[in-house]
Amino acid sequence: MKKKKLNIVLFGPPGAGKGTQSQFLIERYGLVHLSTGDLLRAEIKAESPLGLQAQEIIGRGDLVNDDIVIAMIRNKIEAHHAAAGFIFDGFPRTKAQAEALDGMLNSKSEPITAMLALEVPEEELVKRLLNRGKTSQRADDQDEAVIRKRIGEYEQKTAPLKEYYSAQGKYTGIDGVGTIAEITGRLVQAIGE
Ligand code: AP5
Numbered sequence: 001m002k003k004k005k006l007n008i009v010l011f012g013p014p015g016a017g018k019g020t021q022s023q024f025l026i027e028r029y030g031l032v033h034l035s036t037g038d039l040l041r042a043e044i045k046a047e048s049p050l051g052l053q054a055q056e057i058i059g060r061g062d063l064v065n066d067d068i069v070i071a072m073i074r075n076k077i078e079a080h081h082a083a084a085g086f087i088f089d090g091f092p093r094t095k096a097q098a099e100a101l102d103g104m105l106n107s108k109s110e111p112i113t114a115m116l117a118l119e120v121p122e123e124e125l126v127k128r129l130l131n132r133g134k135t136s137q138r139a140d141d142q143d144e145a146v147i148r149k150r151i152g153e154y155e156q157k158t159a160p161l162k163e164y165y166s167a168q169g170k171y172t173g174i175d176g177v178g179t180i181a182e183i184t185g186r187l188v189q190a191i192g193e
């Protein structure tokens, strides 16, 4: 029988540690990492028309249009159809994105396995992102108002997806405060393979 794919939504607010933890999980489980934030930043770096449009939106702390990020994810899933599975990092962020992702994966009978939500208090998120802003090139980490706007967008548009995945019996909350290794351990325990 074909081995079941491991498709994980790694969920959480800006600064929760999605990118950091993805690096450990892709190695351990042989997964492909799909971060819409990373894909958009690559477009910005390439100065593509999409990148120029995204740059302004990301710089304000707003969400990019659903159709754009859905198309990006669709292309990547098709390009890696032989993968053992995917870690979705920073996607989906709206109900429309979650429904589109279910449509893509269910049509291949490779549904989302689990949605793991890293939980971190707002003040710790702001502290982490301002700290990264001192050394990173990320324009959206430079200004506390933009960081708080990103967190506000998450609370309003993205956090409700916990209920969406809960209704499918797939949501697990993970304490996202602690050392990086401790948090990896909690994620691995929740994946249980
Ligand atoms: P995106 O790139 O997804 O950024 P984000 O969600 O704002 O989150 P970050 O990447 O900043 O945080 P993270 O959770 O990955 O944490 P990290 O591991 O880096 O999105 C950027 C923008 O693109 C969005 O605002 C939006 O405009 C657009 N976009 C992207 N996807 C979209 C979509 N689907 N729809 C619409 N728009 C979209 O860690 C953060 C920092 O904390 C690092 O410095 C790290 O070293 C540190 N850290 C990590 N773990 C710990 C720990 N345990 N203790 C202390 N510090 C830690």
Ligand code: MG
Binding pocket: 018, 019, 020, 035, 037, 089, 090
């Ligand atoms: Mg990230």
